[in-house]
Amino acid sequence: MRPSTALLAAATTALLAATACSPSGEEPAEGELITVTAGVIPIVDVAPVHLGVEQGFFSDRGIDLRLEAGSGGAAIVPGVVNGEFDFAFSNVASLIVAREQGLPLVALGNGATSAGEQGADFGGVFVLDDSDVTGAADLEGLTVAINNLNNIGDTTVRQSVRVDGGDPGEVDFVELPFPDMPAALETGQIDAVWAVEPFASVIREAGHREIASNFVDTHPDLSVAAYFTSEDRSARDPELFEDITAALAESLTYAEANPDEVRRILGTYTEIDEQVIERMVLPRFPEEIDEESVRTLADLMVTDGLLDSEPDLDALLP
Amino acid sequence: MSTATAQAPTPGGVRRPGVRARTAPDRPLLGTLGILALLLSWEAVPRLGIVPERYFPPVSEVLTTLVERAGTAPFWEAVGHTLYGWALGLAIAFAAAVLLGFVLGSTPRVRAFTTSTVDFLRPIPSVALIPLAVLMYGTDIRSTLLLVIYACFWLIYIQVLYGVADVDPVAEQTARSYGLGRLSRIRHVVWPTTLPYLMTGLRLAAAVGLILSITAQLIIGSPGIGQQITNAQQGGAVALVYAWIVATGILGVVINIGVRALERRVLRWHTSVRGEAAA
Numbered sequence: 305m306r307p308s309t310a311l312l313a314a315a316t317t318a319l320l321a322a323t324a325c326s327p328s329g330e331e332p333a334e335g336e337l338i339t340v341t342a343g344v345i346p347i348v349d350v351a352p353v354h355l356g357v358e359q360g361f362f363s364d365r366g367i368d369l370r371l372e373a374g375s376g377g378a379a380i381v382p383g384v385v386n387g388e389f390d391f392a393f394s395n396v397a398s399l400i401v402a403r404e405q406g407l408p409l410v411a412l413g414n415g416a417t418s419a420g421e422q423g424a425d426f427g428g429v430f431v432l433d434d435s436d437v438t439g440a441a442d443l444e445g446l447t448v449a450i451n452n453l454n455n456i457g458d459t460t461v462r463q464s465v466r467v468d469g470g471d472p473g474e475v476d477f478v479e480l481p482f483p484d485m486p487a488a489l490e491t492g493q494i495d496a497v498w499a500v501e502p503f504a505s506v507i508r509e510a511g512h513r514e515i516a517s518n519f520v521d522t523h524p525d526l527s528v529a530a531y532f533t534s535e536d537r538s539a540r541d542p543e544l545f546e547d548i549t550a551a552l553a554e555s556l557t558y559a560e561a562n563p564d565e566v567r568r569i570l571g572t573y574t575e576i577d578e579q580v581i582e583r584m585v586l587p588r589f590p591e592e593i594d595e596e597s598v599r600t601l602a603d604l605m606v607t608d609g610l611l612d613s614e615p616d617l618d619a620l621l622p
Numbered sequence: 623m624s625t626a627t628a629q630a631p632t633p634g635g636v637r638r639p640g641v642r643a644r645t646a647p648d649r650p651l652l653g654t655l656g657i658l659a660l661l662l663s664w665e666a667v668p669r670l671g672i673v674p675e676r677y678f679p680p681v682s683e684v685l686t687t688l689v690e691r692a693g694t695a696p697f698w699e700a701v702g703h704t705l706y707g708w709a710l711g712l713a714i715a716f717a718a719a720v721l722l723g724f725v726l727g728s729t730p731r732v733r734a735f736t737t738s739t740v741d742f743l744r745p746i747p748s749v750a751l752i753p754l755a756v757l758m759y760g761t762d763i764r765s766t767l768l769l770v771i772y773a774c775f776w777l778i779y780i781q782v783l784y785g786v787a788d789v790d791p792v793a794e795q796t797a798r799s800y801g802l803g804r805l806s807r808i809r810h811v812v813w814p815t816t817l818p819y820l821m822t823g824l825r826l827a828a829a830v831g832l833i834l835s836i837t838a839q840l841i842i843g844s845p846g847i848g849q850q851i852t853n854a855q856q857g858g859a860v861a862l863v864y865a866w867i868v869a870t871g872i873l874g875v876v877i878n879i880g881v882r883a884l885e886r887r888v889l890r891w892h893t894s895v896r897g898e899a900a901a
Contacts, residue, residue, distance in 0.1 A: 327898055345843075345856070346852075346853050346856055372843075373843055373849065373853070382753070382756045382757045382760070383756070383760045383761065386757055386760060386762030388759075388761065389760070447876070481855070482856075483855040483856065483858060486672065486676075486677065486858075487677035488676055488678075490676075490677070491673075492675070498845075502857065502858045503858055506676075506858050510676065526890075546645055572854065574853070574857040575853055575854045575856075575857030575858075575859035576857040576858060577857075577858065577859065577864055578860065605742075609782070
């Protein structure tokens with residue numbers, strides 16, 4: 305149902321010429337806040353920016369940040385390209401693919417980082433408790449559900465298979481939205497699922513088994529997602545974007561230092577059950593993108609054929 | 623006041639209560655039984671473990687959640703957003719379809735000229751336009767409007783074309799020989815002929831418009847019921863997802879009842895409505 309990222313990016317590129325970017329930069333009046341709109345999906349990873357708004361990290365810098373919840377991310381990249389969003393949140397693999405397809409996107413700062421611990425990350429690969437699968441290598445010949453094909457999910461799960469000594473080419477992937485994964489696994493419609501929180505917790509609590517922490521297998525400090533904008537937008541207001549970057553960094557640092565605050569704010573913008581919020585594994589929120597981890601991810605994307613050639617990461621990363 | 627309304631449905635009105643007593647009671651009774659059966663099986667299926675309760679909560683849990691939410695402001699805000707997109711989109715589509723339908727439909731040459739284009743555009747599903755809508759309007763209400771208008775327009779437009787083409791040539795010639803001008807003929811001949819078709823188009827479009835209004839919010843993420851469903855899904859709040867789905871169903875039923883009432887009122891002179899009342 306949801307248009308794939310690649311399709312959207314292609315459509316965006318094709319129509320970019322037709323829709324000249326509308327200038328959305330409001331002229332700041334003295335002493336007034338500048339309204340900035342951010343496209344963020346209502347998931348766990350964006351808790352820091354919600355905290356940042358609440359704690360006044362943005363308003364202290366003269367920014368009135370409006371968070372718009374585009375749902376599955378379908379509207380996020382086009383929203384940034386056509387100027388509807390001043391900046392937005394996306395996973396790093398999507399950004400690399402979009403950049404390679406010619407969309408002039410630049411990262412502003414880190415979004416969310418792997419918790420870094422085997423078996424206790426905010427995302428992992430799960431099988432039924434009575435499954436014969438004991439490690440990622442056993443996934444050969446089986447079907448794994450991921451939320452988006454040709455993206456961060458399959459790339460990192462393939463790496464788990466590789467690290468465990470299996471042949472990633474032998475694993476089949478199907479697309480399934482995260483919310484549908486617990487039921488699909490439990491009813492035996494699928495052999496294994498790659499799920500992130502809160503669904504990872506739902507699956508754990510249903511008594512199923514985690515066989516791999518695919519982010520950790522890729523890089524223990526993997527920067528999974530980032531905040532980004534378009535080159536045009538940041539070039540038009542370089543000072544504003546310095547402030548936004550600083551406010552984002554402060555928000556992430558605050559979230560990293562106060563996990564209880566993260567759990568509290570999750571109760572305000574998500575519908576996640578209170579008990580799940582208490583127990584689930586949170587991402588880490590270092591303010592800087594771990595460049596090495598992104599290069600590792602990009603190399604894997606080349607190895608797996610998601611990219612034709614080595615991407616120009618220097619243009620994307622801050 | 624009350625006597626006036628009682629007298630309104632003149633000759634048939636006297637007999638109607640008796641007629642209704644003979645045939646009508648089965649309908650609401652069966653309808654209620656149908657709903658009860660549905661609710662009972664919804665309660666039973668998860669409770670008996672036919673599907674896991676965790677992923678498909680029984681209806682009692684869903685309705686409790688719905689009632690809880692219906693007492694909060696964000697619930698009605700979301701309903702308001704959805705209805706606003708639906709009503710505005712439907713109104714624009716209606717106005718455009720009626721205007722274009724009458725103008726193009728009453729000129730056979732123009733109609734022939736546009737037929738192939740219409741046949742090409744009509745089957746394009748509105749949801750296929752989502753990437754375009756997002757690109758042009760982002761998560762703005764205009765995205766929702768684009769999808770609603772596109773879907774509703776064709777439904778009404780085609781009906782208007784059929785209606786305009788259905789004018790009885792004898793009535794048309796009679797009107798001409800009585801010296802009625804073009805506008806008068808539209809008013810007294812074409813309009814009454816088209817009206818039943820138009821109402822059918824409106825009824826179809828009202829239902830489809832609601833679907834599209836919610837779909838747009840689901841996929842694009844503009845505020846409304848669709849966005850709330852996504853948010854509940856993303857949070858793993860299964861009962862809430864179904865609560866919103868039930869709310870959507872109720873909304874659909876209310877809208878359908880409303881349009882049917884409007885149809886009966888507007889077409890009270892028409893045999894289809896009079897026939898329905900007297901049969």
